[in-house]
Amino acid sequence: MDFDVIVVGSGLVGASLALALRTAGLTLAVVEAQPPRPATGTGAWDSRVYAISPGSATFLDRCGVWSELAQARVSQVEEMRIFGDDVRSEIGFSAYAAGLRELAFIVENRELQRVLWDGLKRAPDVAVIAPGSCRALTLAAELAQLELGDGRTLRARLVVGADGADSWVRTQAAIEAPPRPYHQLGVVANFATAKPHRGVAFQWFRSDGVLALLPLPGNLASMVWSTADAHAARLLELAPTELAAQVAAASRGVLGDLQVITPAAAFPLRLQRARQLVKPRLALVGDAAHNVHPLAGQGVNLGFRDARELAWVLAQRGVQADCGDYRLLRRYERARQEDIATMQLATDTLQRLFNNDNPWLARLRNFGLRLTNRQTQLKNLLVQHAVG
Ligand SMILES: Cc1cc2nc3c(=O)[nH]c(=O)nc-3n(C[C@H](O)[C@H](O)[C@H](O)COP(=O)(O)OP(=O)(O)OC[C@H]3O[C@@H](n4cnc5c(N)ncnc54)[C@H](O)[C@@H]3O)c2cc1C
Structure with missing residues (x-):
């Protein structure tokens, strides 16, 4: 052949x-x-979801498949809010400010x-x-x-x-x-949220890893918590109510009380x-x-x-x-x-910058987040690169 x-x-x-x-x-x-x-x-939600950039969506459209996705299972990210490990440090990106319709689409792997x-x-x-x-x-x-x-x-x-x-x-x-293994797992799970996400993707750089909550259609959110193997193992052993409580606390309650709708799974990171x-x-x-x-x-x-x-x-x-x-x-x-x-x-x-306990580095990274947040042009450049 x-x-x-x-x-x-x-x-x-x-x-x-x-x-x-x-x-x-x-x-x-x-x-x-x-x-x-x-x-x-x-109809259960896949716990593995992707943030698909508008550039990738255009490519998939040219492949003839983007319009085949069930629209009820795709959500748009209109804003991103990223927090450092100090509560005052935040950087925000908005599709509107960058002159775009959306920053990304959240779509299930399946x-x-x-x-x-x-x-x-x-x-x-x-x-x-x-x-x-x-x-x-x-x-x-x-x-x-x-x-x-x-x-x-x-x-x-x-x-x-x-x-x-x-x-x-x-x-x-x-x-x-x-x-080069990161000795971390990406722990994923989906939640029903008490508060609406309004198309915002949240991310927290925490001392125990990087936690993201991505908007799914309706009042649902998908979590990726990239964290050290031992911590990930503890998260995976938690009862659903306890996991929901820990994620709600780690995400500072931005989406209110959470309820697990897809059990946690994990992927090794390298x-x-x-x-x-x-x-x-x-x-x-x-x-x-x-x-x-x-x-x-x-x-x-x-x-x-x-x-x-x-x-x-x-x-x-x-x-x-x-x-x-x-x-x-x-x-x-x-x-x-x-x-x-x-x-x-x-x-x-x-x-590496956030996975480090050095207090000087902690100040520097949080300062970096606040500084970048004030640089509109730099932020637009970062957004243009990310949307492909
Ligand atoms: C927790 C986590 C979250 C992620 N989140 C995101 C995200 O939000 N956005 C994002 O862009 N990326 C994300 N990623 C990365 C993303 O999952 C991968 O980059 C992507 O799945 C790679 O696709 P691939 O087709 O290259 O490989 P794979 O998905 O691994 O596909 C490989 C295929 O090859 C087949 N195969 C393997 N060996 C053989 C063989 N010998 N013969 C024939 N077939 C074979 C397999 O069955 C499979 O179908 C995430 C990854 C993790 C771990």
């Missing part, structure tokens, strides 16, 4: 890349080990997976192999060869690793990506970057290429920007050009390096 491009992994980034490549005049295959389970129809997966299934020109397991990958001068667990062999000009943080493709290609994004006949996208701390809610947005850029580079290759050509792929790598490095540096620096 021969293709121009094989995408390994149809998570949010791999699936969006395959859909974005449909107009690039390429034959495509997607290999996914664990296709998403069909929705159970219970809902995004659903529309992307349905999009792939509807695409007659994408061969979806799922569940499919990969056994061996050979990158030769003319072609890449992917052996599947069922004995089939796929050949392609380009293989894209979109298979997440522990990427099998990256390992097969011998691309190093030394991880900083990681592949030393190369490309090799001849190979490219990496999404978490296979980089992992960032979730405090800026930018992980998947970075991945969508990879997918957008790679699709653009491949679409611009010219009629005769080989889509696995190293010089072409280097264009993608060069275009993505700065964005990835900047986001990793910014989130890692903030994480």
